[in-house]
Amino acid sequence: MIELIGVSKRFGQTTAVDDISLRMAPGELSVLVGTSGCGKSTTLRMINRLIEHSDGEIHIDGQQIRGFREETLRRRMGYAIQSTGLFPHWTVARNIGLVPRLLKWPASRIHARVESLMTMLGLPMDEFADKMPRQLSGGQAQRVGVARALAADPDILLMDEPFGALDPITRETLQHELRELQARLQKTIVFVTHDMDEALRLADRLVVMDQGRIRQQGHPLALLREPADGFVASLLGGEDRGLKEAALLTxxxxxxxxxxxxxxxxxxxxxxxxxxxxxxxxxxxxxxxxxxxxxxxxxxxxxxxxxxxxxxxx
Amino acid sequence: MSDALNPGGARPNVVLLSLGLAGLLAWVVFDAVSVAPNRIVSGQGHGAWDVAGWPGLVASLAPMLAMLALAWRPSRRHLRLALGLVVAMLAALPAWLALAAARLIESEMPQARLGIGAGVWVALFLLLLAMVELRTRLALPRLLGGALLLPPLMSLAVWLASGLEPLALRQELLARRDGFIAAIGEHLLLVGAAVAISLLLGVAIALAMRRWVRCRTLGFALLNSLQTIPSLALFGLLLAPLAWLAAHVEWLAALGVSGIGWAPALLALVGYSLLPMVRNTFVALDEVDTGVIDAARGMGMSRGQIFRQVRLPLAAPVILEGIRITTVQAIGLAAVAALIGAGGLGTFIFQGLGQAAMDMVLLGALPILVMALVADALLGALSDRLRQGAAS
Structure with a gap:
């Protein structure tokens, strides 16, 4: 479980995140959504201390994140980003095995884990293990990025616009795969995006941010039906909200x-x-x-x- | 086939055509060799006609004419053939000199010396340029490009062993064999030490610049201004402080530090090497994809792990490029160091200049040229390899 209590972040004079409180329950996929510069990425990066928060408290499973060594904290969480951040000089298998290696798992366990992850993400071991990142398509590279984030089986997964650079079809496929993966793995996922369709498709909990504050949070359907204000309504699609809602119902x-x-x-x-x-x-x-x-x-x-x-x- | 696919390739290659025409002209107009009865007397020039007679002259022009024809329609196949011709012509130059020696020097003149004439020098120079052009056009890997120089060098070695005994360069070399080998050793030692020290210092400075922004502008300003001081002036500037140090610090004097000699030469070389080294190292480390570094941090790698496992390996090809530039530059600069008694191949150049003995100048200059080319080819190939390893 992740809990933010009155968290703020200031860069000099500007306040990027302003006194936000959030609870993300175990197994819940929370999507932070908003226009660029709304503080959603900053919020995500404060959770694994890539950015230190200025005020308030952030708890992981009831413990303050400042109580951990930065590296220890980060190795407990998966992290996937838009540019994939795959190491171009390492093979796919080595990239995926990064965190287990940092955690000093025995080689055989790492190998077995990498193999099972690659199978799970539809990247056959004998075809992809020794490939270099530049030999992968955008979708394959992002799958490797997700596999790497999942490698040490963390309870928490932080994803910063992971599908933002992909073409619409690949993006939709990966969104679908993430949903299925989540149904099986039940991780606590924090997902940042500016794409409202993606947010609605993925979220258990939708958190709409604007100017460093949370405008509204809750189940996507609840937000669609009763947006707190005009901003949330227009961000959710304005007149298109009916269709967006229809896309969430079967x-x-x-x-x-x-x-x-x-x-x-x-x-x-x-x-x-x-x-x-x-x-x-x-x-x-x-x-x-x-x-x-x-x-x-x-x-x-x-x-x-x-x-x-x-x-x-x- | 490539003609049809690449209409641009069918247009005459102007570079090769001009090089070839200039080569033809120089070959016919300038002296091929000069012959002197001994070292003191200046030589008598002989043209290509004297060397081979009319049939020989025409035969010697044939490969160049063939290259011109190939350059007129430069398909990939034609360019490959042209490259083969250029390598063959380079390899034939020592044979041409040997022919000149056999034709023009009578056996009863044991002191006679064969000097290389302007015609052959210009041909050598233009052929090397043509080779560079062809290597670029054909996009040959650097190592293969370097290997193309092997046949000409082997041919030179073979003809030097027999047939080119009167070559003035060879006689200068034989007269100074021990000094020559020692000079090459000194030169390499000086360059090696300067590159090694500037690499260590350069990486340290680049790291400091990355850490503290204020160091950056100050550091580059200092290194830039250092680069603008003429080398001789820098030696002069170092003379007084080093002499003072040697006089006051015993262990420095014991090391052999003094106002002249290897110490100021090494210091100056390190000074000049720092800018390219620091600049390349800094840019290399700085330009590593921020997404990769962000991911590395987010995965929980420590600063040291990120540097050793990610930033440094990804920066290595560009850093190596800096070492290449620095090495080539230092090989040339080290020649000047002879003026302050640091030894090295520059000794021959300045002695030769003093005695107006061009062959002795060449004895110093040619190995420097070869060293620079070899260092360039080897380090360049290594950098390419690393880059491939990093990217493939």
Whole structure:
């Protein structure tokens, strides 16, 4: 668990972070989002003391971070950044094994750990272990960056716009993979981004920052439905908020369950988002879709009325 | 094939054409060699026609004409052939001199000396330039480029052993063999010591500059101004303080420190070497990707670990580039040190100048040239290798 209590950071005369308090529960993926210069990156970097906070207290699992040696603290947390920061003179395997080596794990344990991480992130050992970072595509390099951050199995993962430099398709793939990884690993993740779609897609807890302060925090849906002020509303997409919300809800949540009788009509997976369902309706000029399960069996029906319908369903 | 792919490559190579035409002209117009009955008398010049007669002269022009033809349509294949021709011509130059010795020097003149004439010197110079141009065009790796000099050097060694006995340079060398070897040793020692000391100092200064911003401007200003002092003046400036030190500090005097000799030479060389060394080291360390350093810190590497495992290895190729520049510069500068009694190959240059004996000047100058080229090629290749290792 990470806890920030009344934390501020001043650089000379300017205040980058102004008296913020935050609690990030274990297993929670918190996304700090805001325009550039809002203090989100500074906040992240204060947690592993790459930047020292000026005021307030930061606790990790109940202990003040100033009580640790900087290096010890950082080795307990994974760290992934936009430029990947892979060491260009080291192979992929050596890059991933960095923190375990710093922690003086035995070589065999490091090797086994690197292998399992590479498999987990879809980088086959015999193909990628001896590659140099410059031989990787942007997406592969970022996967290696994530693997390196996870190497010593830290409870906490700090990610500073890790997918910011990737093309939209690769970015979406990696976002998806991160969600799946998180479902399995249940790390406490602090994720910084300025991309609101990315923030909404990933966050368990969304923290909107502006000028060094927290404007609003909570579940993405809660923020979408009840933004605290005009700034949060416009950052969340203004008039597009309806679509952004629809992208967070699945067809399964809104459909009308039906018996096993087969239905004619366009089919859509129960895992698809309402946004995808709406798009399909627009595209096919259909007011009704047949919802199917993983086996392709029709299990329900989604009408346009239900799609845009009352919120009492959730 | 590459002609079709690269229309620019089909345009005549102007550099090679001008070098070749100039070479042809010099070969025909200037003296190929000069022959003197002994060391005192100045020699009598002979053109290429005297050496080989008309058929020989025309034959000697053939490879150059072939190179010109290749340069007219410089495809990759043509350029490779041209490079082969240039290497062959360089290797043939000693044979040409041997031919001149056999033709022009009668056996009853044991004291006779063969001087190398302007025609051959200019041809040598232009061929080397053509080689540089071809190496660049063909993008040859530095080590391979350096290896191309081997055939000409081997040819020279073979002909020196037999056939070039009257060559004045060879006779100067034989007359001073022990002094020559000692001078090369002194020269290398001086350069080696200066480069080693300036490397240690340079890295230390660069580190200090990175640590304290105020050191930066002051340091570079000082080193820059040091660089502008003419070398002879610097030796003069060092004379008094070193003489004073030697007179007052016993162990320094015991080491052999005095106002003249190796001590001021070494100090001056270190002084001149510091700027390139510090600048390259500083830039190299400073230009390591900030993302990489940020990641290294974020992963929990200590300052020392970051420096040794990340910053230094990534900076190494550029630092080595600094060592290369410094070494080549020091090899040349060390020649001047002979003026204050530091020994080295400069001794021959200044003695030769004093006696108006050009062959003796060459005896000092040519090894300096070769040393500089070899150091440049070796250190350059090493830097390329490191860079590849860092990037591949």
């Amino acid at each position: 067809v399964g949540e809104r459909m009308m369950p039906l018996g096993a009788k087969p239905l004619p009509g366009e089919r859509i997976s129960r895992h698809a988002t309402l946004r995808e369902a709406l798009s399909m309706m627009l595209w096919r000029h259909a007011e009704r879709l047949v919802v199917i399960d993983d086996q392709g069996m029709a299990i329900g029906e989604l009408s346009l009325r239900r799609l845009v319908g009352a919120r009492s369903h959730e």
